Amino acid sequence: MPLTIPVLDDRKYQELLDEALARIPVHNPEWTNFDKADPGVTVIEVFAFLTENLLYRSNQIPERNRRKFLSLLGVPLQPASSAMGLVTFTNERGPQRTITLTPGVEVRAGQVPFRTERGLDVLPVEGQVYYKRKVSNPPQALIDYYKQLYASFKGTQVTDPTPLLYETVPLNPRGVASVDLGEETVDGSLWIALIVRASDKASGDDPFGASIAAARDMLAGKTLNLGIVPALADASRRLAPGGQAFPEGVPLLQYFLPSVPAGGELPASPAERTARYRALDATASSDVLAGPGVVEITLPSDPSAFELWSNLEPLESGAGNFPPALDDSNANARIITWLRISSSAAVRARLLWVGINAVFVRQRAHISNELLPAGTGEPDQAVTLSRTPVVPASVRLSVTVNGKAEAWSEVDDLTAAGPEVRVPDPRRPPGAPAEQATSPNVFVVDPEAGTIRFGDGARGRRPPFGATLRADYDYGVGRAGNVGAGSINTSPSLPAGLKVGNPVRTWGGAEAETASDGEKHIARFLQHRDRLVSAADFETIASRTPGVDVGRIEVIPAFNPELGGNQPGDAAGAVTLMAIPRYDPLQPDAPQPDRLFLDAICSYLDPRRLVTTEVFLRGPIYKGIWVSVGIQVVAGLELPPVREAVKQALLQFLAPLARTALGTQREASASASAPAVPSYPGMEKGWPLRKAVVALELLAVASRVPGILLINSVLIAEGTRPSGDRIPMNGLELPRVLGISVVAGEPLPIDQLRDSSGSGTATGAPGTGGTGVYVPVPIVPEEC
Numbered sequence: 001m002p003l004t005i006p007v008l009d010d011r012k013y014q015e016l017l018d019e020a021l022a023r024i025p026v027h028n029p030e031w032t033n034f035d036k037a038d039p040g041v042t043v044i045e046v047f048a049f050l051t052e053n054l055l056y057r058s059n060q061i062p063e064r065n066r067r068k069f070l071s072l073l074g075v076p077l078q079p080a081s082s083a084m085g086l087v088t089f090t091n092e093r094g095p096q097r098t099i100t101l102t103p104g105v106e107v108r109a110g111q112v113p114f115r116t117e118r119g120l121d122v123l124p125v126e127g128q129v130y131y132k133r134k135v136s137n138p139p140q141a142l143i144d145y146y147k148q149l150y151a152s153f154k155g156t157q158v159t160d161p162t163p164l165l166y167e168t169v170p171l172n173p174r175g176v177a178s179v180d181l182g183e184e185t186v187d188g189s190l191w192i193a194l195i196v197r198a199s200d201k202a203s204g205d206d207p208f209g210a211s212i213a214a215a216r217d218m219l220a221g222k223t224l225n226l227g228i229v230p231a232l233a234d235a236s237r238r239l240a241p242g243g244q245a246f247p248e249g250v251p252l253l254q255y256f257l258p259s260v261p262a263g264g265e266l267p268a269s270p271a272e273r274t275a276r277y278r279a280l281d282a283t284a285s286s287d288v289l290a291g292p293g294v295v296e297i298t299l300p301s302d303p304s305a306f307e308l309w310s311n312l313e314p315l316e317s318g319a320g321n322f323p324p325a326l327d328d329s330n331a332n333a334r335i336i337t338w339l340r341i342s343s344s345a346a347v348r349a350r351l352l353w354v355g356i357n358a359v360f361v362r363q364r365a366h367i368s369n370e371l372l373p374a375g376t377g378e379p380d381q382a383v384t385l386s387r388t389p390v391v392p393a394s395v396r397l398s399v400t401v402n403g404k405a406e407a408w409s410e411v412d413d414l415t416a417a418g419p420e421v422r423v424p425d426p427r428r429p430p431g432a433p434a435e436q437a438t439s440p441n442v443f444v445v446d447p448e449a450g451t452i453r454f455g456d457g458a459r460g461r462r463p464p465f466g467a468t469l470r471a472d473y474d475y476g477v478g479r480a481g482n483v484g485a486g487s488i489n490t491s492p493s494l495p496a497g498l499k500v501g502n503p504v505r506t507w508g509g510a511e512a513e514t515a516s517d518g519e520k521h522i523a524r525f526l527q528h529r530d531r532l533v534s535a536a537d538f539e540t541i542a543s544r545t546p547g548v549d550v551g552r553i554e555v556i557p558a559f560n561p562e563l564g565g566n567q568p569g570d571a572a573g574a575v576t577l578m579a580i581p582r583y584d585p586l587q588p589d590a591p592q593p594d595r596l597f598l599d600a601i602c603s604y605l606d607p608r609r610l611v612t613t614e615v616f617l618r619g620p621i622y623k624g625i626w627v628s629v630g631i632q633v634v635a636g637l638e639l640p641p642v643r644e645a646v647k648q649a650l651l652q653f654l655a656p657l658a659r660t661a662l663g664t665q666r667e668a669s670a671s672a673s674a675p676a677v678p679s680y681p682g683m684e685k686g687w688p689l690r691k692a693v694v695a696l697e698l699l700a701v702a703s704r705v706p707g708i709l710l711i712n713s714v715l716i717a718e719g720t721r722p723s724g725d726r727i728p729m730n731g732l733e734l735p736r737v738l739g740i741s742v743v744a745g746e747p748l749p750i751d752q753l754r755d756s757s758g759s760g761t762a763t764g765a766p767g768t769g770g771t772g773v774y775v776p777v778p779i780v781p782e783e784c
Contacts, residue, residue: 083481094497227358375463
């Protein structure tokens, strides 16, 4: 709706007159005749009339000035926004064939209309989503039992495979419970079972065999629209204020189909009986880990690509890298194929809902061929549409003169429009080619008020006198378009047999922005929000990259890591960012970004940087160190808790991420009775860049631990080098503790610490564990 203009004084003529007459006895008691025939009363009536007109004009000044100032600053008021959402189409009982829907299909939530944004293929199959949920703390007897069952999975390089028990759990279809692919699943994947419809059952020993074969032929070469809704409980931290960004060409999620040998039979050798998968071509409309999105997956054109393994042993079903085992025999009999969704280890993917045959819808209603007031031929003519708020960029205008209709175009600013009559430019020399002017047949739209404004002749054409103006446009209902899950369930234009539903609520509907709201954006505009200008801008914006979980960003101005011997300040125009992910299952103590992680940040920063700035994004370079400490404990205290507290204090002090970023990975390894580890000023993000590791500083950190009487000595060494007092860190180098020893008395020699920890690996670091191989295996439920 249009902005409501505030008033400075809302008194009318009669109120002003009555107030003036009431003051006469106070200021002039001798005046007793208040009849309208009295000349004095006539003068008061004249002034009351003039005051009313003056107040009316004054009431227009504040709001107009505020809006004009916002316009001069380039901060226009936002119109009311239309809600959007995800809907899925199902073909439960129609013919077993693909039905293609065009864009603009109208669906409804009661009386609120929505329209689809894109076309899609509605596949006559069902999609059931599962994941392999870890079984927490299984009893050792159960592990030993499954280890014996799956002894056939032993290969030549694996001597003692450990079963990683899981249970197959369906993803909630109503989007009320999310799953973290990295933390809650055994394989970092979601599994979508594409199954034939229950209504396609036939008679005979194999009631779904013919339907499965027909479905595989039908799926070949089609496009599967996969809707994905991530869990955005921490959206304020992960999403940039200016909106979401999608790293083009860098899929944060990957999609696979089983790659089955010819004939569907696996080799006889146990070591070769593993599941292999083929990647699918997928395009997404947006970053599906930063907000709801639709991924269009191109399915293979060969029907044999959807076949599954035909000679799986009973114990092989669901084990290792195979799709999850289902307890529902009816669903098992209807499976066409499996679609696997996987994420990178460095990408924090928490998904709320996933479904097939999905498409975006936007709340809008369409008005066709609305007749507007006729053209007047005057400059700056304005006409108003009957329905508001108008959906931006939806107005289509035709101007009919002498029976000939001509389409006019919408522009952002009339000052860039060409004149009605082309005249030579006196600034150009004679004989110079005429400069191509922009079309004068243009107009501008105020979506909030529904006003269409035309040019003045010099900048944009005036509609001719008597011209017929007609408009096609879309309008919305603002906040009323935000409806709950399941509300969109009808459509006047769907083919027979199709149903529609929205699995999650719609979002984004809002009323128009007021002038006071627009003024709040001025400070952000003047501070270059969402633009990479200062070092603080780089750190703040990079840490909010959607789709990745950033643990730490370090900005080094005027530094080029590709130049040897380069120091900060030597490379003008270059900025280096060191990025560390918050989670890395492969190296919990020393997180390292992968290609997808860095590409996502690069794609997000690129459109926000200055064109003259060269940005380098790198991960840390870890330098392995060894630490050995000899301590004396206060009399009366037990040695183990104090010893573990010293280890935790040193590991936290040397960690690349602060304790809050590392989470509970190191807390789990510490004793519950250990004293609290102190924090250190200046180390809020982790070990600073270019800060050397000094033995005396480690001695001071260890001595602050409660229960320590004396630190006898601290020995440190880098890699295979002998011990020393100082280990320098240059460029992007950070320390990584390869092994640590804390003993009572004199410290353990460094060479002896290396020998006890192995050949220079990080076996002494917490959270790394051994090198055993884990085989995911399904757990058999106690009851069916």
